[in-house]
Amino acid sequence: MFSRSPRRRMAWLAFSFAVMGGVFGLLVVYDEQRSGADAPLSRDAVAAAGGAAPGEAAAAADFEILLANFSASREASLVGLRGYLLTEGEGFRTEWREAAASLQSAADAIERHSASWTDGLRLVQLAEMKRLIERLLAEERAVAEMIGTVNRYPGLQLFNEDVRPGLDEAQRLCADILDVMLANSSPEDAGAIDPFAKLRGDLEDLRLSLVKFTTGSSEAGPPAAASRAELAAMLTAIESARKAAPASVQPKIDRLVFLIRAAREKLERVFALRAGQRWDYADYAFRTRIVPLADELQAIAASWEGEG
Numbered sequence: 653m654f655s656r657s658p659r660r661r662m663a664w665l666a667f668s669f670a671v672m673g674g675v676f677g678l679l680v681v682y683d684e685q686r687s688g689a690d691a692p693l694s695r696d697a698v699a700a701a702g703g704a705a706p707g708e709a710a711a712a713a714d715f716e717i718l719l720a721n722f723s724a725s726r727e728a729s730l731v732g733l734r735g736y737l738l739t740e741g742e743g744f745r746t747e748w749r750e751a752a753a754s755l756q757s758a759a760d761a762i763e764r765h766s767a768s769w770t771d772g773l774r775l776v777q778l779a780e781m782k783r784l785i786e787r788l789l790a791e792e793r794a795v796a797e798m799i800g801t802v803n804r805y806p807g808l809q810l811f812n813e814d815v816r817p818g819l820d821e822a823q824r825l826c827a828d829i830l831d832v833m834l835a836n837s838s839p840e841d842a843g844a845i846d847p848f849a850k851l852r853g854d855l856e857d858l859r860l861s862l863v864k865f866t867t868g869s870s871e872a873g874p875p876a877a878a879s880r881a882e883l884a885a886m887l888t889a890i891e892s893a894r895k896a897a898p899a900s901v902q903p904k905i906d907r908l909v910f911l912i913r914a915a916r917e918k919l920e921r922v923f924a925l926r927a928g929q930r931w932d933y934a935d936y937a938f939r940t941r942i943v944p945l946a947d948e949l950q951a952i953a954a955s956w957e958g959e960g
Contacts, residue, residue: 716957718762723953725755730946733792737934740800748796752789759785777952784952788945795942798934806933807925811866815918819859822911826852829901829908847893854886866922874923883916 732748735741759781766778802809826848833845854877861875876882887909894905930936 715762715765718758718765719953719956722755722758722762723950725751725758726946726949726953729755729788729792730942733796733942734938736796736799737938745796745799748792752792756785756789774956777955781949781952784945784949788942788949791937791942791945795934795937798937804934805931807922807931808866810918810925811862811922815862815915815922816859818911818915818918819855819862822908822915823852823855823859825904825908825911826855829897829904832901833898844893844896847889848897851886851890851893862919866926874919874926878919878923880916880920883912883919887912 728751729748732744732751735744736748763778763782766775769775769778798804802812830845830848830852833841833848837845858875858877861877865872865875865878890905890909890912894902897905925931929940
C-alpha cells in the first residue's frame with residue numbers, strides 16, 4: 653500500500669498540470685478573440701463590409717455643410733440684389749454685398765476641400781464653378797452699379813440727354829422767330845406768323861407727351877404726336893412757312909428743321925427700347941445674365957450632393 657503511494661501522487665500531479673495547461677490555453681484563446689473584437693477595423697475591412705471609415709464619414713459630413721453654405725449664399729446674393737433692384741434701398745444693397753462675400757468664401761472653402769479629391773470629373777466641375785463664380789459676381793457688381801444711375805435706363809438717358817434738349821432748343825428758336833416776325837408785323841402778316849405760333853404749341857405738347865411716355869408705365873404706347881407721320885407733317889409745314897418768313901430768321905428756321913429731324917431719328921431708338929426688354933437694362937441683365945449663371949452653379953452643386 654505504501655509502496656504505491658509515491659506513484660499515485662506522481663500521477664495526480666501530472667493530471668493536475670495537464671488540466672491547468674488546458675485551462676490556460678483556453679484563456680489565451682478567449683483573450684485573443686475578445687481583443688480582436690474590440691480593436692477598430694482597418695480601412696480595407698470597413699470597405700469590404702460596405703461601410704465608411706470614421707474619417708471619411710466626417711469628411712463627407714463636412715462637405716455637405718460646405719455645399720449647403722454655398723447654395724444658401726448663392727440664393728442670398730440673388731435675393732439681396734433683386735431687392736436692391738426693386739427698391740434701391742441701402743439695406744438690400746448691404747445684404748447683397750454680404751451675401752456675395754459669403755458666396756466667394758464658400759467657394760474658396762470647397763476649393764480647399766478639393767485637395768483630397770481623386771475624381772477627375774469633380775475637379776473639372778470645380779474649375780468650371782470657379783469660372784462661373786467670377787462671372788456671376790462681376791455681373792452682379794455691374795448691375796448693382798447701374799442702380800440709381802442714368803445707365804439703368806438707356807432709352808430714358810437718350811431721351812433726356814439728346815431728344816429733350818433738342819426739342820427745348822427748337823421751342824426757343826420758334827419763340828425767337830415769332831418775336832422777330834411780330835416786331836414789325838401788320839394784320840397782313842398773320843398768315844405767315846400763324847404756322848410758327850401753331851408750331852410753338854405743338855412742340856410744347858410733344859415735349860410734355862414724351863416726358864409722360866418715357867416716365868410712365870411700360871404698357872403706354874408712344875404719343876400720336878411723336879409718330880413719324882406727324883413729325884413729317886410738322887417738317888413739311890415749317891419748310892412751307894419758311895418761304896414767307898423774313899430772311900433774317902431763315903437760318904433759325906433751318907436749325908429748327910435740323911433739330912426736329914434729329915429728334916425724329918432718335919425717338920425711333922427710344923421707342924424701340926421702350927417696347928423691348930432692355931428699357932430697364934439692370935433688370936434685363938439680372939434676368940438674362942445673372943440668373944442663368946446662378947442656375948449653372950446650382951446644377952454643379954446639386955450634382956455633388958450625397959457624394960461626400
